[in-house]
Amino acid sequence: MQIKNDLILRAARGEATERTPVWLMRQAGRILPEYREIRNKLKDFITLAKTPELAAEVTLQPVDILGVDAAIIFSDILVVPEAMGLPYIMVEKKGPYFPQSIQSEKDVELLRVADPEEHLGYVLEAIKITKKSLDNRVPLIGFAGAPWTIFSYMVEGAGSKTFSKAKKMLYTHPAMAHQILEMITETTSRYLQAQIKAGADMVQVFDSWAGILSPKQYEEFSLRYIEKICNAITEVPVTVFAKGAYFALPSIGKLNCETVGLDWNMPIAQMREIVGPDKTLQGNLDPCALYGSFDEIKRETKAMIDAFGKHRHIANLGHGVYPDTDPEKVKCFIETVKEYSVR
Numbered sequence: 001m002q003i004k005n006d007l008i009l010r011a012a013r014g015e016a017t018e019r020t021p022v023w024l025m026r027q028a029g030r031i032l033p034e035y036r037e038i039r040n041k042l043k044d045f046i047t048l049a050k051t052p053e054l055a056a057e058v059t060l061q062p063v064d065i066l067g068v069d070a071a072i073i074f075s076d077i078l079v080v081p082e083a084m085g086l087p088y089i090m091v092e093k094k095g096p097y098f099p100q101s102i103q104s105e106k107d108v109e110l111l112r113v114a115d116p117e118e119h120l121g122y123v124l125e126a127i128k129i130t131k132k133s134l135d136n137r138v139p140l141i142g143f144a145g146a147p148w149t150i151f152s153y154m155v156e157g158a159g160s161k162t163f164s165k166a167k168k169m170l171y172t173h174p175a176m177a178h179q180i181l182e183m184i185t186e187t188t189s190r191y192l193q194a195q196i197k198a199g200a201d202m203v204q205v206f207d208s209w210a211g212i213l214s215p216k217q218y219e220e221f222s223l224r225y226i227e228k229i230c231n232a233i234t235e236v237p238v239t240v241f242a243k244g245a246y247f248a249l250p251s252i253g254k255l256n257c258e259t260v261g262l263d264w265n266m267p268i269a270q271m272r273e274i275v276g277p278d279k280t281l282q283g284n285l286d287p288c289a290l291y292g293s294f295d296e297i298k299r300e301t302k303a304m305i306d307a308f309g310k311h312r313h314i315a316n317l318g319h320g321v322y323p324d325t326d327p328e329k330v331k332c333f334i335e336t337v338k339e340y341s342v343r
């Protein structure tokens with residue numbers, strides 16, 4: 001079945017496109033009143049994520065309301081630790097919390113390599129329903145956290161500015177860290193393959209905490225596992241987004257992936273030089289730019305399009321859209337990309 005608007009898939013594969021495609025990380029949920037209406041009727045975020053019909057509905061909202069060129073399945077990266085044996089709670093206005101975190105060898109015994117069909121069937125079901133409702137209008141993006149980022153939450157037990165407990169384990173118990181990272185990697189490869197089988201047209205790996213590791217640690221504890229995941233996915237384009245890891249771009253540029261995500265700290269021309277011509281770049285407007293006036297947003301967005309050029313670029317923000325962003329400002333960003341980038 002042919003997808004009507006397949007700009008993102010073509011851009012990812014390096015084919016010519018009539019204009020630059022655009023979507024936003026974290027576009028599902030957060031900013032739309034239509035999302036909050038559904039969300040407020042339910043007990044919590046996890047209930048919404050585990051109700052496939054509703055997860056599919058909020059996945060479609062940004063496509064219908066904002067006009068983005070792709071949908072991203074409504075879920076969270078933390079469904080993976082839960083599937084491996086560590087349940088989490090999403091504390092309102094604070095973020096994730098794991099009542100049981102990984103501190104010792106004894107805790108590692110609690111973990112299993114998850115079976116996606118058995119332990120993450122609700123995400124796969126949401127993907128199938130979304131694909132039906134999307135009716136091939138735009139591609140559907142599946143996703144997972146990178147092993148290092150997932151490990152960080154499993155060891156830290158919650159969000160953190162430093163993730164010093166997680167980093168401590170790399171220095172004090174590196175073998176145990178590798179054992180856990182292996183299990184996460186195996187689970188994640190299987191999970192992404194299952195998402196593709198269920199209908200995901202492209203997948204993104206989020207390494208949100210890449211930037212807190214030293215270059216040497218990043219190679220050892222993150223990149224080699226991302227590499228395994230990239231090598232395990234052959235059917236659809238893969239995007240690797242390693243936030244803050246500009247130092248690792250030369251290695252990321254050599255991964256078996258089609259697209260590399262850039263955050264807003266990364267100078268576009270320099271990063272293109274490092275990554276080379278054979279990858280598509282995704283990003284990278286500062287999410288805070290959307291707090292500016294409509295005129296400023298147009299100016300910044302055009303400057304971003306000019307800097308990336310009109311080939312091998314997927315327009316996005318440099319990180320997820322912030323919850324207090326005015327949806328009209330988001331629309332302004334999307335419309336500007338669509339109008340200004342026409343070839």
Ligand code: CP3
Pocket residue numbers: 024025026027028029030039044045072073074075076077078090094095096143159206208320
């Ligand atoms: O992109 C999308 O719109 C799809 C859905 C999606 C969510 N989380 C839904 C969500 C995606 C792709 C994520 C990824 C995610 N989750 C990341 C990687 C991207 C990034 O931002 O770096 C991370 C680190 C998480 C972990 C997480 N989930 C945190 C720290 C929090 C709390 C704070 C916050 O960001 O909102 C969440 C909760 C969460 N995940 C919400 C949503 C819509 C808000 C909860 C709610 O609606 O009650």
